[in-house]
Amino acid sequence: GGGTAPQGPRTVIVGPTDVGKSTLAKVLLNYAARLGWEPTFVDLDIGQGTVTLPGCLAAAPIEAPADAEEGLAGVADVPLVYFFGHTSPSERPELYKQLLGRLVGLLDSRAETAGPLVRSSGWVVNTMGWVEGLGYQMLLHTIDATKADVVIVLGQERLYSQLNNAFKARKGVEVVKLPASGGAVPRNPEYRRKARMQRVREYFYGPRNDLSPHSSSARFDELQVWRVGGAPRAPSSALPIGAAAQQDPLKLSQVQWAPDMMHSVLAVSHAESKDDILRTNVAGFIYVTDVDMIKNRVTFMAPCPGPLPSRMLLTGSIKWLEQ
Known part of the structure; x- marks a missing residue:
């Protein structure tokens, strides 16, 4: 079976913002792809999003080196995406x-069935x-x-010495230190926010503006919107002394269509029922683009x-003001 091939290396890249983590990930993936491997890129940087939109945990097999403009999103086979929101x-x-x-868990089981090349090619996280x-x-x-x-x-x-101490007693985890990439420059929060918005734009319009998104509308009752974790939490300072915020962090609540959902980016789940939402990509x-409270209709843009x-549908706190 596919399980006989050795499991390839799983490399996790860590460091503060703006030291060149995603650039290094790209270099490693491109290098492996050029040598004929098919590594899996696991993107856990919900702040920026390389494979798909910000606010997601995603993974994709990389079968060819990425080009500079489209980056990894361009070569990623259909990515496996979970919406954090x-x-x-x-x-x-x-x-x-x-x-x-x-x-x-899903990537592990895929590695068992995808054949020896994918299994031996490892992950870059x-x-x-x-x-x-x-x-x-x-x-x-x-x-x-991972x-x-x-x-x-x-x-x-x-961070290097913290992690080195944390893992030095462990066999099988090697902690390696590299200098920040020479081309990495600190980006202020405003720059990062704009970069996030640009990723949303590229999702609908393509990196070269070559996609034309499709506008559709639906009745409110044709689409259900869910939020994980209830309403945004009250700050602990707002609670009585000694009271903890008693809220199930994984609780699902249905969200009613309302004008404040304008400009929201919503994920379309593969789930067939509410019970599947948490475990489904x-x-x-x-x-x-529009919530009409009189006609009870929502208008939205989809990539196709x-x-x-x-x-x-799943909602979080991701909004985009189309410029």
Whole structure:
């Protein structure tokens, strides 16, 4: 069976923002693809999104070197995408872990069936640039969950020594330090926000503006919108002393169509029922252009014409003001 081929290396790239993590991921993937391997790119950087939109955990087999303009999104075979819905994990750390577990589980079982080349080619995992406090805990969790063999730390001595100490007693995890990439420049939050919006734009219009998205409309009752984790949390300072925020972080709540959903980016789940939403990946995204409360109709933009693959939609906090 496919399980006889050795499992290829799983490399996790970590470091603060703007040290060149996604660039290094691209270099490693291109190098492997040129040598005839088919590595899997696992993109956990919900803040920027290389394979698909920001706010997602995604993975794709890379079968050919990427070109400079389209980048990895251009060569990624149909990516496997889970919608987290926010650009920072602090919103829903438990959901992030749950989706990461799903993604890794699915990739593991794919490696068993995809044949020896995919299995032996290994993974390159890009992570987000949040490396302190909860961010550091999430990194440790990610290294464990992906069963990393190699952790490459870019451009931060302190993070390197923390991880080196954390894993030195462990056999099979090698922590390697590299300087930040020479071309990496710090980008301010405004730049990062614009880069996120640009990714949304490219999803619908293509990197070269060569796609024409399709506008459709539907009655409110034809589409269901779900949110994971209930309403956004009250800050703990707003709670009575000694009370913890009692809320199931993975609770699903249905969201009613309302004018404030204009400009939202919604994920189209492959789920067939509410019970499947948490464990099901998404087919793609739509962008809400109008919510008509009198006619009870929503108008949205989709990347292609035709019926949506499912009537189950997911919402988070991702909005896009089309310029």
